Amino acid sequence: MQPTATATIPEVIQQIPLNYYLIFSTALFVIGIIGVLTRRNAIVIFMSIELMLNAVNTLLIAFSSYRSDPTGQVFVFFIMAVAAAEVSVGLAIIVMIYRNIRTIDVGMLNKLKW
Template sequence: MIPEVVQRIPLQYYIFFASALFVIGIVGVLTRRNAIIIFMSVELMLNAVNLLLIAFSTYRSDPNGQVFVFFIMAVAAAEVAVGLAIIVMIYRNVRSVDIGLLNKLKW
């Protein structure tokens, strides 16, 4: 059963909102030098995709998109765990999370 509130919101609003979130994530990845902010921007982009998958599956009354969101969330959780472990190791070696200083880790 689809809630009545979701049916009244046009699909274009979800598309515009998810596009704005995705663009904010892209700008964050391309302009920031802090590794933690870059990971947060990647998560923002994944959440924008999840929002679109949920909106499209709700409007089509097809649960496949909602099931696919769970797989994306599992991949995002694994990415956060591995990414934060890498950031901690970089911080231990360089004493900074600035990705501009990573050239010190080269041979």
């Protein structure tokens, strides 16, 4: 069944099976985990963490829509606000690390020890 132009967002989301959202969110989360575990660049690790966070947000919105309960969407709003603060603090830390040791390779962070 094709969504019409007059269909509201929850109706369109409910036409897509919940399994598709589960598979999509799982794939995003796994890609994020692989990025965190295999990369040594601090910015790529940071982006992988954000990807995992967005996978969880996608799943919360999908379940919220299927249950017709706005609680999940409210949680996503607060998670995004906390993620914005995390990005600003995290990028500031990465910039300070780069200024001190001239690299953002996490393997070189042992130079920060006394």
